[in-house]
Amino acid sequence: MTKPTPVPPVPPIPIEGGAEHAGQRLATRPVAVPEAILDRVREQGGTVELEMAARAEAGRDWWPLGIGWAAAGRVPAMPAAVVRPVSVAQVAELLASCARDRVPVTAMGGRSGVCGGAIPLYGGVALDCTGLAGEVEVDEASLVAEVPAGTSGRDLVERLRTSGTGYTLGHWPQSVDLSTVGGWIACRSAGQWSTRYGKIEDMVVGLQVALADGRIVRTGAQAPRAATGPDLTQLFTGSEGVLGVITRAWLRVHPLPSARDQRAFTFSSFDAGLEACRRVLRRGATPAVLRLYDAAESERTFSHSDGCVLVVADEADQGLLDATLAVVDEECSSADRLDASVVDHWLSTCNDTSALAPLWRAGIAVDTSEVAGRWAALPALARDVVGALEALDGTIAASVHLSHAYLDGACLYFTFAGGRPSGEAASEHAASGDAGRGAPGASFDAAFAEDYYRRAWDALSVVVAESGAPMSHHHGIGLSRGRFLARALGSAYDVLVSLKQTLDPAGILNPGKLGIPTTFGEVPWP
Numbered sequence: 001m002t003k004p005t006p007v008p009p010v011p012p013i014p015i016e017g018g019a020e021h022a023g024q025r026l027a028t029r030p031v032a033v034p035e036a037i038l039d040r041v042r043e044q045g046g047t048v049e050l051e052m053a054a055r056a057e058a059g060r061d062w063w064p065l066g067i068g069w070a071a072a073g074r075v076p077a078m079p080a081a082v083v084r085p086v087s088v089a090q091v092a093e094l095l096a097s098c099a100r101d102r103v104p105v106t107a108m109g110g111r112s113g114v115c116g117g118a119i120p121l122y123g124g125v126a127l128d129c130t131g132l133a134g135e136v137e138v139d140e141a142s143l144v145a146e147v148p149a150g151t152s153g154r155d156l157v158e159r160l161r162t163s164g165t166g167y168t169l170g171h172w173p174q175s176v177d178l179s180t181v182g183g184w185i186a187c188r189s190a191g192q193w194s195t196r197y198g199k200i201e202d203m204v205v206g207l208q209v210a211l212a213d214g215r216i217v218r219t220g221a222q223a224p225r226a227a228t229g230p231d232l233t234q235l236f237t238g239s240e241g242v243l244g245v246i247t248r249a250w251l252r253v254h255p256l257p258s259a260r261d262q263r264a265f266t267f268s269s270f271d272a273g274l275e276a277c278r279r280v281l282r283r284g285a286t287p288a289v290l291r292l293y294d295a296a297e298s299e300r301t302f303s304h305s306d307g308c309v310l311v312v313a314d315e316a317d318q319g320l321l322d323a324t325l326a327v328v329d330e331e332c333s334s335a336d337r338l339d340a341s342v343v344d345h346w347l348s349t350c351n352d353t354s355a356l357a358p359l360w361r362a363g364i365a366v367d368t369s370e371v372a373g374r375w376a377a378l379p380a381l382a383r384d385v386v387g388a389l390e391a392l393d394g395t396i397a398a399s400v401h402l403s404h405a406y407l408d409g410a411c412l413y414f415t416f417a418g419g420r421p422s423g424e425a426a427s428e429h430a431a432s433g434d435a436g437r438g439a440p441g442a443s444f445d446a447a448f449a450e451d452y453y454r455r456a457w458d459a460l461s462v463v464v465a466e467s468g469a470p471m472s473h474h475h476g477i478g479l480s481r482g483r484f485l486a487r488a489l490g491s492a493y494d495v496l497v498s499l500k501q502t503l504d505p506a507g508i509l510n511p512g513k514l515g516i517p518t519t520f521g522e523v524p525w526p
Contacts, residue, residue, distance in 0.1 A: 030123025
């Protein structure tokens with residue numbers, strides 16, 4: 001097969017006025033890149049881009065707050081250069097050179113993250129890893145695939161499907177067409193079929209990682225299990241580029257499933273649906289998709305105004321599939337059965353993010369937050385977070401659904417939107433007692449939306465922290481959640497900082513992320 005062509009990142013919204021004229025929103029002091037470093041990249045066959053448009057595009061990802069800024073012609077921050085190596089050796093040499101000259105390096109793939117993790121806060125090098133794409137090799141006997149980190153999600157899906165007798169990773173994040181394998185691993189991503197296949201950390205067998213000093217290390221034993229000290233693969237999984245740059249991965253794959261089926265139910269309450277899901281998992285059944293929507297999201301997503309919708313879909317060998325869905329049917333017997341077309345609707349729309357950009361462009365802040373908790377804590381967590389969001393001045397909508405389930409708990413995925421009509425519309429709404437709720441066609445205040453966004457994250461983060469739940473299930477930390485991480489990790493936070501200092505003493509790797517202090521300046525929070 002021919003070597004894959006790097007897939008360029010797909011931005012969420014064009015930069016108003018053109019990328020070549022973009023301004024920088026965050027007040028940081030950018031670091032320049034010595035020409036000698038860039039010359040060496042060019043000599044080795046890598047690509048260097050210094051044009052304003054390329055730098056501006058590399059200065060943002062899918063962080064929702066950045067979408068609002070793009071609508072005003074700005075990006076969060078810009079690198080001094082965009083560098084795309086085409087080999088692991090080039091990555092290693094680039095990192096070693098930047099460490100010597102204290103030039104920050106921000107690794108990025110498809111830039112599909114929603115927490116600002118790929119934003120080059122202090123200039124320096126935007127390390128575009130999409131050039132690290134190549135052959136996908138499958139050990140068919142052992143069901144392990146070797147995958148270059150720059151491989152795009154859609155390319156990996158196709159290459160596994162056409163390899164040998166056909167395989168799947170089972171990893172279907174909403175960003176599958178936008179993201180890369182390295183990005184999945186760096187942020188501990190989850191696919192929408194994770195209840196059967198697991199999250200990405202369950203799929204990673206081993207990694208190849210370039211360290212800040214230019215060393216290349218391989219983690220993970222070439223065996224199903226090992227007792228050779230701590231699992232260093234998991235050290236770099238979820239490290240978001242602050243400890244090293246992932247360049248290659250070994251992943252568990254599965255034969256393509258022979259059978260598929262689906263179900264849909266409606267429960268009288270969200271709590272009743274949670275209990276049914278808990279019982280399904282308790283009995284050992286793991287349908288690939290088990291997603292429960294509260295009343296607000298059932299109405300918004302399925303136009304279903306009578307209860308809370310549960311969507312179930314699975315794929316497996318026929319015998320396993322039948323056994324799994326038999327458990328589902330038994331545990332949902334008290335619920336009303338819906339037509340399977342409800343699942344078809346979900347399958348056809350589950351990756352649709354088209355509403356996000358228009359809302360931010362209109363001046364309405366919208367975002368999601370996914371947290372995990374034990375089954376015993378989920379009913380109260382769902383009520384408390386939605387309640388805290390609804391209590392905020394300006395909230396237009398706040399809702400929740402269960403998105404990923406496990407034996408001991410599940411992920412709750414919250415959606416919130418807020419804004420305030422501006423000018424004359426604001427006065428009319430205030431007079432009617434409906435201020436902050438918005439109306440179709442109204443003009444909204446962009447400054448208020450940005451302020452609302454900060455307050456919403458503060459409010460929900462307090463509730464989550466007090467519940468003891470982790471602040472992120474699969475979106476990661478990046479910039480937007482960094483200020484909450486020390487509280488979330490407690491005394492273990494100092495261990496993370498020490499690891500950073502040991503593996504990256506110059507502090508060049510993705511500085512300002514994961515809430516870790518940096519010598520390049522204050523970590524901005526807009």
